[in-house]
Amino acid sequence: MVWDERVRAFRAEARHYGPIALSLHRRGIPFSDEAKQFDKRAFTGYDEHPPRPHQKESLAAWNSSSRRGVVVLPTGAGKSLVARLAITMVQRDVLILVPTIDLMHQWVEQLGQVFRDETIGIMGGGDFQVEPITVSTYDSALIHMERLGNRFGFLICDECHHLPAPTTRQIAVMSMAPFRLGLTATPERTDGAEEDLYALLGPLCHRCEITELEGAYLAPYQLERVSVALDPDEREAYDIAYTRYRSFAAANGIHFGAKNGWNRFIQVCARSREGREAFAAYHLQKRLSRASRSKLRQVWSLLRFHPGEQALLFTDDNATAYTIGETFFLPVITHKTRVSERKSLLQAFREKRVNALVTSRVLNEGVDVPDVAVGIIVSGTGSVREHVQRLGRILRPKEGKQAILYELVSAETAETFTSERRRQHLAYQRDFV
Amino acid sequence: MLTKDLLRHSRHRDRIFPRTLDVNNRSLQTLASNLIEVFSTGVDLTQEQINELTHPLITAYRSPVIARGLEKLLKDRCTFREPDKERIHHRAKVFEAAALCFQKEDADDLPTFRKQVAEATNADDPDELAATLYDDLPSRLPLEAFKPITDTQLLHRYNMAQAQGLLIWAEKVTISLQDPDVGRRRQLLRRLRFLQLLASVRMEGEERVEMELDGPLSILQNTQKYGLQLAQFLPAICWMDRWMLRAEIKMRGAQAGYIELDQDLGLRSHYAVSSSYRPEEFKALEAQFRDDVAHWKILEESPILDLGRQQISIPDLSFRHKSRRLAHLELFHRWHKGPLLQRLDRLEARKGRIPLILGVDRFLGKDDEVKARLEASPWFETHGFWFNAFPTVKRLVGVLDTLLK
Incomplete structure (x- = not known):
């Protein structure tokens, strides 16, 4: 708290409302509250599925943590049921934040089915309707939070690892909500900002890993890394391009592992013709390793190997996603796909009118695609989180389901190191087929 | 306008200086004219193709952020073709046809599969089908028109955009x-x-x-x-x-x-500098007013009204009745609480000697203070009205007529 001489009063960020009000209350200090604009509610949830043991444990742990904290559950383990139970427990106006428009619509639909007596509010994708239960994208909430920060007593952040980003965190700062719940499968961030996450939402109060639920509440899974050799002409082009950009970087004293190494590389490249050629070489070798002809052939073989099953194909970039879409006449969902088309494609996929879906990154997290048993990672980053999320896409349980995740890696290219980096997670510490 | 990542400014203590360009600098003029050349000769090229042409110019310039800023201002002057809305339905049919072909036993061979999908969708050739499948992506839509600009004008626009970006x-x-x-x-x-x-x-x-x-x-x-x-x-x-x-x-x-x-x-x-400038909503209102109202005319220009005590009013529109009486309209939008309250004070102090009618955005009425003040205002009761987004002609004429009484 700071003293503001202009208004001759103490000021504090909205996020501190809960502890301040509680502290005054506990000490018996009388106060008038002109800030709070949220109410006690009598939400009735009509959830058809009773909570499973890991969901009950999560809720209990969060409740005993003064209803503030982060719950870590694998994708497919039913995080949204934990959230719905928490809403019924807290009984305050609630704002649910999600990272994408697809997820927002999914939450609205699910909440509408469970809280049948309520109209579910929505903020994002061109909609703006605030209700006692409201779902918003992080982006929309950021725009409106300075006006709505006092309207909700309960803040739920789905895929809450997004929250600590420099601007996004302002949502939690500007929210007065005394009760906070963060949900994620992977709280760790490459910038180490997960501590900030706990400061904004409360401590890590429960964690459960994929391996603990596999078989019982998540589908059993298999991992298969497929090493793909480049065709001779692509191999030659790759080697030349790789050597060119690495030599340029070395000659200019650039270490990619160092802090700002990549930024320095871009800056140095812009200064000379040689640098610009090195930059072009960097892009060429990257393109060859993630979308070579041999990889496309391998994708076809895998699709044919699972002819009756639905598959999700993941790429690192949009260009590769569209190349695959055009080669095999498959639907592609990227951030460029219009919302209406994205919805109808997902619907067609759920109804099995199409049997494979290609995506760059937008389906990495959240969106419920229940029956997929086959995942193919054509290319990806070194991010552990991304890799775990992609695995999570195929683990939603179903009777007799055996999931398999293929990871295509161009042999003897930098992709092999990227692949090693992203598998640094418990879920991947098992023998590859 | 420039996005935040394209703004350049420096700082000395608390003062922020937008970093403008020397419009007479030869290398900047060359860069600007090269970029303009790409866009002015780029009609029918896709965004992707235009990007390929501007990319080397941008990365080759000593400060790519300047070059990207100039490119952004040029993109703002472009009109790209609207996507074909039917393409989505066409695509959905292709995907479903492909899913059916995929189940056929002889589909193992990729060229055979592609040919079958082309036949099933009445396409001449699978490559052609593939090439048109996603041609409505924003980056693949062709440039239809580009508003011309000179290199010096572009550099001036850039400087203006740097200052605007901070505002x-x-x-x-x-x-x-x-x-x-x-x-x-x-x-x-x-x-x-x-x-x-x-x-x-x-x-x-x-x-x-x-x-x-x-x-x-x-x-x-x-x-x-x-x-x-x-x-x-x-x-x-x-x-x-x-x-x-x-x-x-x-x-x-x-x-x-x-x-x-x-x-x-x-x-x-x-x-x-032109008196003919009007925002679109005003143009529409004026056109309808001309068609529907005979006894009032909208004036080409509004005078500045001296309200006394150094206060002036710049009417949004001014009107002349067929009896030659003048009337003026001032609109108060959602962020005009202070000016609205000030205006009410002045009008009531002048006791009706100013032929001014007031339109107030309903959004302002959500503010308790504004609501109470307007409810208590005899001026607003007679010569004021509420509007959603923009006034209608009918409402406007009704209140204008109150000045005749």
């Missing part, structure tokens, strides 16, 4: 301006009205005007829209002979500071 983050703006040309001053004040930026405006003598505007960050409604409108006002200020603008700036994630701009910065307005 989006303004908390409070004070402007002092001086110009002997009364017509130009009037146009400036009209522009202020049309941009809904009404704040405190004082006339200091014959030629000088002092203004104080609230910036977007001090107002909690429609922040971004207001910021853009504030930024759009800057080119109009540059019409004046002498001017000085000071704005308190608070960018997200950065320390607060201020900017001071004046005529010596060399900013050049790209707006024409």
Whole structure:
């Protein structure tokens, strides 16, 4: 708290409302509250599925943590049921934040089915309707939070690892909500900002890993890394391009592992013709390793190997996603796909009118695609989180389901190191087929 | 306008300086004209193809962020073809046909599969089908038109955009301006009205005007829209002979500071000083007014009304009744609480000697103070009205007629 001489009063960020009000209350200090604009509610949830043991444990742990904290559950383990139970427990106006428009619509639909007596509010994708239960994208909430920060007593952040980003965190700062719940499968961030996450939402109060639920509440899974050799002409082009950009970087004293190494590389490249050629070489070798002809052939073989099953194909970039879409006449969902088309494609996929879906990154997290048993990672980053999320896409349980995740890696290219980096997670510490 | 990542500014203590370009610099002129060349000869090229052509120019320039800024301003002048809405349905049919072909036993061979899908969708050739499958992606739509610009004009636009980009983050703006040309001053004040930026405006003598505007960050409604409108006002200020603008700036994630701009910065307005300028909603209202109303006419230009005590009013529209009586309209939008309350005070103090009617955005009525004040105002009860987004002709005429009684 700071003293503001202009208004001759103490000021504090909205996020501190809960502890301040509680502290005054506990000490018996009388106060008038002109800030709070949220109410006690009598939400009735009509959830058809009773909570499973890991969901009950999560809720209990969060409740005993003064209803503030982060719950870590694998994708497919039913995080949204934990959230719905928490809403019924807290009984305050609630704002649910999600990272994408697809997820927002999914939450609205699910909440509408469970809280049948309520109209579910929505903020994002061109909609703006605030209700006692409201779902918003992080982006929309950021725009409106300075006006709505006092309207909700309960803040739920789905895929809450997004929250600590420099601007996004302002949502939690500007929210007065005394009760906070963060949900994620992977709280760790490459910038180490997960501590900030706990400061904004409360401590890590429960964690459960994929391996603990596999078989019982998540589908059993298999991992298969497929090493793909480049065709001779692509191999030659790759080697030349790789050597060119690495030599340029070395000659200019650039270490990619160092802090700002990549930024320095871009800056140095812009200064000379040689640098610009090195930059072009960097892009060429990257393109060859993630979308070579041999990889496309391998994708076809895998699709044919699972002819009756639905598959999700993941790429690192949009260009590769569209190349695959055009080669095999498959639907592609990227951030460029219009919302209406994205919805109808997902619907067609759920109804099995199409049997494979290609995506760059937008389906990495959240969106419920229940029956997929086959995942193919054509290319990806070194991010552990991304890799775990992609695995999570195929683990939603179903009777007799055996999931398999293929990871295509161009042999003897930098992709092999990227692949090693992203598998640094418990879920991947098992023998590859 | 430039996005935040393309803004360049430096800082000395609390003062922030937009980093403008020397419009006479040869290498910048060359860069600008090379970029313009790409766009002006780029009709029918896709965004992707245009990017491929501008990419080497951008990366080759010593400061790619400048080059990207110039490119952004040129992209703002482009009209790309609208996507074919039928393409989505066509695509859905292709996917479903492909899913059926995929189940066939002889589909193992990829060329055979592709051929089967082409046949099933009545396409001549699988490659052609593939090439058109996603050709409605924004990056694959062709350029239809490009508004021409010269290299020097582009560099001036860039400098203006740098200053405008900072104004989006303004908390409070004070402007002092001086110009002997009364017509130009009037146009400036009209522009202020049309941009809904009404704040405190004082006339200091014959030629000088002092203004104080609230910036977007001090107002909690429609922040971004207001910021853009504030930024759009800057080119109009540059019409004046002498001017000085000071704005308190608070960018997200950065320390607060201020900017001071004046005529010596060399900013050049790209707006024409013209009395014919009207925003679209005004044009539509005027057209309907002409068609529907016989006893009132909208005047080409509004006079500046002296309300006394240094207060002036710049009407949004002025009207002449067939009896030659004049009337004026002032609209108060969602962020005009202060000016509205001030105006009511003045009108009531002048006891009806000003033929001014007031339109108030319903959004303002959500404010308890405004609501109470308007409910208690005899002036507003007779000569005022509420509107959603923009007034209707019917409502307007009804209130104009009250001035005749």
